[in-house]
Amino acid sequence: MRARIQWKRAEEGGRVKPPAGVGSPPYATVARFLDSDEAWPPENAWSLVIERIEEASAEYEWLAEVRYLVADAPHEELRPEREFELYEGGKCVAIGRILAG
Numbered sequence: 001m002r003a004r005i006q007w008k009r010a011e012e013g014g015r016v017k018p019p020a021g022v023g024s025p026p027y028a029t030v031a032r033f034l035d036s037d038e039a040w041p042p043e044n045a046w047s048l049v050i051e052r053i054e055e056a057s058a059e060y061e062w063l064a065e066v067r068y069l070v071a072d073a074p075h076e077e078l079r080p081e082r083e084f085e086l087y088e089g090g091k092c093v094a095i096g097r098i099l100a101g
Helices: none
Strands: 004-007 028-033 048-053 059-070 081-089 091-098
Touching: 028 059, 048 081, 059 091
Parallel strands: none
Antiparallel strands: 004 059, 004 091, 028 048, 028 081, 048 059, 081 091
16 A cells, blocks of 8 residues: 655654665554554554655655555555554654555
């Protein structure tokens, strides 16, 4: 699925700079879907792989391919228009939205 990712800057509590988004895997971290009523942090968290396709309008905004890191993850949760946060430990480093089509 494609998604638009907005990385948080260090002064917003995020990263000094976005990850490279390339390699194998390009970047993977725990995701939290904003419309979920699951307690946070969950007992079992799933990691998303984020592969940068291009920087959108600035270094901190990406167009990316997103997928779960493991095959037995709940892939049906990756639906268009769904918003999510990306976490490194307890710190939210980015927000994203899955794009339609």
